[in-house]
Amino acid sequence: MSTTTGTEATMVAARVHQLGAPESVVLESIARPRPAPGELLVAVHAAAVNFSDTLMIEGRYQTTTPLPFVPGYEYAGRVVGIGADVEGWAVGDRIAAVAPGAFAEYVVVPARSAVRVPDGMSLASAAAAWVCHLTAYDALRWVARVEPGDIVLVLGAGGGLGLAAVELAAALGARVVAAASTYEKRSAASAQGAAHTVDPSGGQLRAALRAQIGPGAVDVVFDPVGGSLAEDALREMRWGGRFVTLGYASGDIPRIPLNLVLLKGVTVAGFEMRTFAEHDPTSAAQGRADFAELWSSGRIRPLVGARFPLSEAGEALAHVAGRRAVGKTVIVVRDDDVAPHD
Secondary structure (H helix, E strand, O other): OOOEEEEEEEEEEEEEEEOOOHHEEEEEEEEOOOOOOOOOEEEEEEEEEOHHHHHHHHHHOOOOOOOOEEOOOOOEEEEEEEEOOOOOOOOOOOOEOOOOOEOOOEEEEEHHOOOOOOOOOOHHHHOOOOHHHHHHHHHHHOOOOOOOOOOOEEEEEEOOHHHHHHHHHOOOOOEEEEEOOOOOHHHHHHHHOOOEOOOOHHHHHHHHHHHHOOOOOEEEEEEEOOOHHHHHHHOOOOEEEEEEOOOOOOOOOOOHHHHHHHHHHOOOEEOOOOOOOHHOOOHHHHHHHHHHHHHHHOOOOOEEEEEHHHHHHHHHHHHHHHHOOOOOEEEEOOOOOOOOOO
16 A cells, blocks of 8 residues: 655555565555656556566566566556646546556556556456557558458467467458367467467477468467477468467477578568667557457456455465466456456
């Protein structure tokens, strides 16, 4: 619970003082932020846990964050303070945003980055919608250039990013093949629009794909996993297919033989949300607008598979790091306005 001591307002936040296991995250009282010009102060109701959060805490992310830091960067809540030079927002407005320091009672965000939460959508669902879904949308739309009728193979289809890709590829008219290692994850993928599901365990991905869709039938591979699955997936692609690499949840960065790329005429491309927006701001802005329309219309509904209170932020991170999550894992900071409609 946030408090005010003298003239300094404080809040409770999950904090990382040294890199290590998710369980090393501690809960403590720190100064509450104040909105600068152009910023909103948001009371966080729910924050989503992403696999990249676990990598940052373990020191295995592509970039480092200075210690100490509050993890998390995807959340939803209500506006409680407005900085100078901000128009169009009022105290009490429900917003979703992507900004650092989300595992806390309060966070500041540039007003231009905030998105209004549609009526009828809970804040838990809103918190789970942006990072994975927008990443998946931009990768599928602008990099993979998915067209109706394409066969899209999604690796790691039971996790937050993979399940978002399943839902969005289906929304784009693709025939989706979801690869996931457990029955529960494959069932979730089917519910989100996958036409086929396969179990890639034990080196059986290629055989499973051939049994479901025939040999060499994949148009697009969406790969946030890496490891040995990457090469197996590439070998089952059509000539001229598009392979998008988005991360390495397996912990193993694949080394794909380039002769496969040559013989199949495959395009291999990388996608990372932050650098994409920096280098192609026009497409990033269009993707954000397109996705906001899908989201606001109710066509996109992220699956919230697990919830933890802020006091158990370490356990929530361990849940995701251990690959036990189905869909998105959410930290509930305030328990009002987070449960309905999920």
